[in-house]
Amino acid sequence: MKSSKNSFSLALSLTLCAGLFFTPLAYAESVAVIDSGINPNHTDLSGRIDPGFDLIDGDSDPFDETPEQHGTTVSRIIASVHSSNRILPIRVLDGSGRSSEAIVIAGVNIATNSSAKVINLSLGSPSNTYSQALTVSMQESARSGKLLVIAAGNSGGASPTFPASLAALFAGSAIAVGALDRNGLIASYSNRAGNSKDYYVVAPGYSSFSSFIGTSFAAPYVSGTAAAILSQNPRLTAQQISEIIFNTADDLGAAGTDDIYGRGRLNTAAALGPQGDLGIPGSSSDSGGSGALIAGLAIGAGVAAAIIIRNKKLKEAVVVDSYNRPYQIDLEELITVRDDSLTMDRMMKNLRRTTETSQLALSDNLQMAVWFDRANALDLITVSDFDDAQSIENWSMSLHQGAKNGLYYALNLNLDPRQFFGLAEETSELTLFDRRNLTAPYAGFADSANMAMAGYRTTGGVDVKLGVVNMDDNSDYGVKSQSVLLEGSIRPYKNLRLGVQFSGLNEQGSLFGGSSRGALSVDNAETLAAGFTASLKLSQKVSLHSIYSQGYTLVKDRNKSLLQSFSGLSSNSYALGISTTGAIRRNDRLSLSVSSPLHISQGNLSLSVPTQVDFATGEVSRETDRIDLADSRRETDIELGYHLPLGKQSGLAAYMIYRNDPNDLAEKTERGRYGSMVSVSTRF
Secondary structure, eight states: OOGGGOEEEEOOBOSSOOOOOOEEOOOOEEEEEEESOOOOOOGGGTTOBOOOEETTTTBSOOOOOOTTOHHHHHHHHHHHHOTTEEEEEEEOSOTTSEEEHHHHHHHHHHHHTSSOOEEEEOEEOTTOOOOHHHHHHHHHHHHTTOEEEEEOOSSOOSSOOTTGGGGGGGTTSEEEEEEEOTTSSBOTTSOOOGGGGGGEEEEESOBTTBSOBSGGGTHHHHHHHHHHHHHHOTTOOHHHHHHHHHHHSBOOSSSSSBTTTBTOBOOHHHHHSOOSOOEETTSOOTTSSSSEEOTTOEEEHHHHHHHHHSOOGGGGEEEEOTTOOEEEEOGGGGOEEEOOSOOHHHHHHHHHOEEEEEEEESSSSEEEEEEEEEOOSOOOSOOOOOOGGGOOOSEEEEEEEOOSSEEEEEEEEEEOGGGGSTTHHHHTTOTTSOGGGGSOTTSOSSSOEEEEEEEEEOTTSOEEEEEEEEEEOOOTTOOEEEEEEEEEEEEEETTEEEEEEEEEEEEESOSTTOOSSSTTOEEEEEEEEEEEEEEEEOSSSEEEEEEEEEEEEEEEEOTTOSEEOOOOEEEEEEEEEEEEESSSSTTOEEEEEEEEEEEEEEOEEEEEEEEEEOTTTOOEEEEEEEEETTOSOOOEEEEEEEEEEEETTEEEEEEEEEEEOTTOOGGGSSSOSEEEEEEEEEOO
């Protein structure tokens, strides 16, 4: 058929029955509406219409002369989707809603050469007649980077009619749009997805602006959404925009993409929301995404107070999604504080688990021990889930050799290395004592590690040991570090032991146990620390234990992390404990400790928070503050534990903790301000 005989009309049913805490940042984006023109005398279109084209009358006043105000309704729907949307009207349909092939092609060519990146085509061939010339014109438009949104047609067919039937040919640069009725089902008049199902979505075929219905009025909901997506990042390609629309559509009909609803129902809110990994704009992601990730925002307790509490710019930070679209969010709400102290939940889980021990003597002095958990038959207490960085390992193994005196060594897997240093030996009988505070604070910040250790003990009470520790909790944002511990102790008197520790700790990506990846990570942190320990047995039943540790840390910051330009950091921690046996009943154990976790006493850094993105250039504006990390008050923890054996296989335990939390970080940590528990355990 000759092209001069082809005609185009409204894709409209003429039945008189006829679209987070994250704050998206956007600017105005125009949609080229190739239609019957526009009536600008509507308040919702005021100031939102670009100079248009009238290819029917040959002037620059594309006034809508159709009785049903077809092009005007389409434009009002586009404008209603998002306040930033503008309209570029291109009139190709006369007052009766008809046009010629040549005029429609001219309209497409004008839209192709315009600044609008989204083109709405709520029209189609009444007889579903293919036009090679129009196809070529639309292909050129797609090649130039335009997204074509085309009404699927109103013949109730199994597939879209021309030109919506071309959607599958444009590799994501075109979307065919079907219509939903007011019950949310595919409208009886709407053409189904059929052979265009991979590039087809549905949207309401009606609006509050007109009593008319049709796929003509479904398409502008999609065009308006596409323009709003583009306004978030004008550098997005047509394929990326359609990908967002397809991936966020609500599945309807048969599961997945189907022949009726295609990719599903348009979900504008989801399409405008962040997709994929969120990151810091203008930086290169650890995983190849848009920026330094804000997932897993964990920060070490030692630096948390000064960073979170003393700086309010985190509340107005700008982040980007995997499509580099910026959003303003309160980063402070996403940050958790990771510390190394015993939590109430973890204490409860420790008491609930049943641990089996297997001992194997390989020679006179060489021993091997394996510990593994056995699940309880009945859980009486609900225990909250733990993230990977705080979970209890299910098995542990130790290979060790040595007697009370002389050379000894050990190879340990999945064990807490701190239990071999400091005052661990003196407090090993106190099962409710948080011995981490009294062992080796700078050994690392994961729960367990692999360690090789060698030592020498004399009959005179001198004990020297060297340990090499490798920590890796194997989680995406967890803790990875290596440390070397050198410790020596003497016993100048029978009831007194004095010791000194030296630690070298290298953390990869994290600082004092914070996240090893993401926006609060560092390249590495190297700490040298020294500590002093003392244990005094006051009587046969009462003992005192104390430790003080001081560290100095050099930090190499990570490019585009929020944390930059570190000075040297001085930190310290201390703990004092008293333990008794037989205080109330024979063989009972009572322990009380007062401790202060790692605290920065000197040092500063720059907190650089992105606050604005230039949409045209992608340039990021940041606000940077110098933060004194010592500008926070020291936390003090008090722990009280009691254990009463009731038999060989049972016992009564009580535990209480109170945190003097002057920086109000309780909500940011896994520990509350206080907690208490009572547990009765029995094994059969």
